[in-house]
Amino acid sequence: MADRRRVNTGSLATHLVLSLGALVMVFPFLWQALTALKSLAEVSKVPPTFLPDDWNWSSFDEVFTALPFREMLTNSALATAGRTAGQLVFCSLAAYAFARMRFRGRDLLFGLFLSVLMVPSSLLVLPQYDIIQQFGLLNSTPALFLPGMFSAFGTFLLRQAFLALPKELEEAARIDGAGSFRVFWSVMLPLIRPALAALAVITAMTAWNDLLWPLIVNTDPKTMPISAGLTSLEGQYETNYPVMMAGSLIASLPMLLVYVFLQRHFVQSVAFSGSKG
Amino acid sequence: MSLFPATAAAKAADRRATKPAPRPAPRGQRAAYGFIAPLGIGFAVFYFWPMIQTFYFSFTEFGPFGGHTWTGTDNYARVLRDVTVWQALGNTLIYCGIGLVALPLAIVVAALLNRRGLRGVAVYRALYFVPFVTLPVAVGLVWNWLYNGDFGLLNEILGWFGVDRHYWVSDPSTAVLAIGAVMVWSTTGYYLIIFMAGIKAIPRDYYEAAELDGAGPLRRFFTITLPLLSPTLFFASVICMIQSLQTFDLIYIMMGEKNPAVGDTQSVVGLFYKWAFIENAQGAAAALAFLLMLLIAGLTYLQFRLQRKWVHYG
């Protein structure tokens, strides 16, 4: 009986901590929604109001007339898909080699790859632009995702996931006579599914919200993603925040769906512990 | 397959002790290079070649519209002489220190969210993801509203306890902390996703075995979750350090240009951005970026050395 009560207070405390945290996490999003429902005059009012004086839904309509929303969403989706798929393929291959194979120059090469993370990304924007231009890809969908398909972050994340796997699995497969790629593809890759899902979510989110790069390579509105499109609502002196917030709310829905779809891949441990190997 | 993490760790340590490993077979080597090649080629084209180019440019004076003249190490001398660089470096290190706070927070929340049988856990998970999909501008707006010196909620609440009104983001003594807090807020969700994935990879039988041994939740956290999560934790701490040493966007969004505390909150990458894109000093900006890279590389190397003491691989 006493034990049971301890469990209850325990989960009560958990709920308390989690919901407090959740409130803090959601607050800006909530603010975004409330801002979208205010009039432009109210947004810049001093002192600021919390709830809208009168609930104004017109910003949501305006988004669709202010921007070619559908085209831009399509561009965003393509850019996001390209970048995410590229990272999952290229990073998992390289990460597997770095984590589970021995070869000359491995650590040096890995260090070199990591160095990509250590310079501010805007340092490389100009030469990257030149390369895209030489490929004749300015104002195209591939321009949006090409450089982003190759990621040191993803390689490092997946390498750590591979490293955490028990060695015995691989050895068992080897004894069965499977080649390197077979072992990688059918034994090891499925085991790091949680990490792959996490990488997919993070990459998708980054690609979806990417701003500076799309604005530089794709100046033609019909090739712009929605992230860049929304900033064209920004004026020099004043920004139409309600419309911008409404637009970003709508734009963020697909990402929430992606997350809900992927989240089961990275929550709660599997009952199976790799003992099938 | 070892059932207890302690043994797994010991085994890993053993393996390391028996180094150097036998020379790998040439066929295996070729396969390894094959695995790396696609990424390597992409990196070479889109990152290494641009890095080599900009490294060269860091020894030149670079025209805003192309064209450059060789100036030797002038740019590096300018960076080292500039007092604002040192001030920015100091700020950056503070941001990095504050930024690391996100890690323990994220681990605790990840562990809580992974509790089986907790009601509404799926809802929490979705809610904790929300900061990800919030537009950075909205983040800036809401925090500036909370911090607002004249009409902000924070001052309002502190007022109930008799604390005086304060201009949080424009007072140099509190601005760095105020930004740091938002930084922690915005990165916690990010590491949460990584940690949740890491925890999921921990086989459930470990917990079941420990439960049979009568270990409470706290003990299970420290003897199973934490050690087995250490490869992920190592990853997160390296990434967190690298990224907080490159903090910029958030400061830019929150501070604005006319804030009297701008100089006191400037980060190294902020300075880089200003030089490269506003003041047309690309050469000096590149030099600054490479010096920062050197610092980050050094700290990362240190972390890789230290990991042997605390990271357990399978």
Added chain:
Amino acid sequence: MRRRTLLCSGLAAASAPVLAACSDEGGSADGGGRTTVSYGMWDPAQVPGMKKVIAAFEEQHPDISVRIELTPWASYWTTLKTSMRGGTAPDVFWMNAVNFQLYAAHDVLEPLTEHIAHDRTPVDRHPEQLVRLYSYDGVQYGLPKDFDTIGLWYNKALFDKAGISYPDTTWTWDDLRDAAAELTNPRERVHGFCSEMQRQIVLYPAIHAAGGYVLRDGHSGFGDERSVEGLRFLTDMIDRGWSPPQSAMVENIGRVRFWSEKVAMVHDLSAMAGQMYAVPALKDHGGVTVLPQGREHTTIIHGLANVISAKSDKKAAAWKFVHFMAGRRAAEIQAASGVTISSYAGTQDAWLKSMPEFDLKHFIDMEKYGVPYPSSKNTAVWENLQYPLLGAAFSGKGGIEDAARTLGKQMDRALKEERS
């Protein structure tokens, strides 16, 4: 609710080029013998006006079409510089004073002097100071399209409440100070004035009104005694509590405080008239007049210009467009759109009439003593020194003299560097 409609139309029109571009099959290619000139700009609010001007131009030149490329202000210059290097910049684009000399000095702009002479472009119909802003080493590279001056906006209701008379053209700095003191009401968190750290709108006008200068013959004026006097006039208001300190205006800028009736008087641009007009309270009891006289009558005059990229391969068509934009017809259409004052003399009537409640004529009258926006080859470098160095003094921590002198020295060093 007027604000709503104003912005709605702005937004709807902002989308127009985007949509137009989508349906434009040929892209920028010269298909079907028609030359397409791309036109780079950043302000969504001006797109509707520009569309009308373009329509008029295309009517006159059926062989040329103009396509707007709208880039957000925040990334306009970065994007432009990058595309300039790559040779993909728009053929014609907006230029401002801060950036002009950098572009001109690097020969990336097409010289217009000969074209102007050949086509007798009515340059003399535009304010002389403004035309001069866009010439470099005696060569004209840009033609002004609009201009901005700074005026004193005030809230009549707050004046009535304090029982004092409204500002007029006879006002001096003493009147401004006295009124600011009277109008300040700490209990309601109302201030008389905003000594905001804002170079174009507040700092430069104050410096010039005191008889000082910002930049002259390649030297900084911040160390000049009269310049310091102008700045001290501003910081003094903060020290006395008649203006919020800069630390408070970071979060709520003067303009926003004025809209919310938390401040009685502010300096602001003529270009903001439309926004002021959209605030119901201000449409009802807002007013505007010339800047009060310090030692001198002054304001800062600035305007945007159209320039042609030196790398454009459609220069002939691009020039035809720029020439048209500098003419009377284009100016009248632009003025009627109500966003900015056209720089072509005598075409501003439509703008004046669009907001009859405001006495907007003051903005045009000020042109005669307006000081052009100061700029040099690398303006951004020394401009970036200003806010960090003056910040403390503008936050009520005193020491404006030392700060201004330090700024003067550092600015001189930056100016020396840009010449070398």
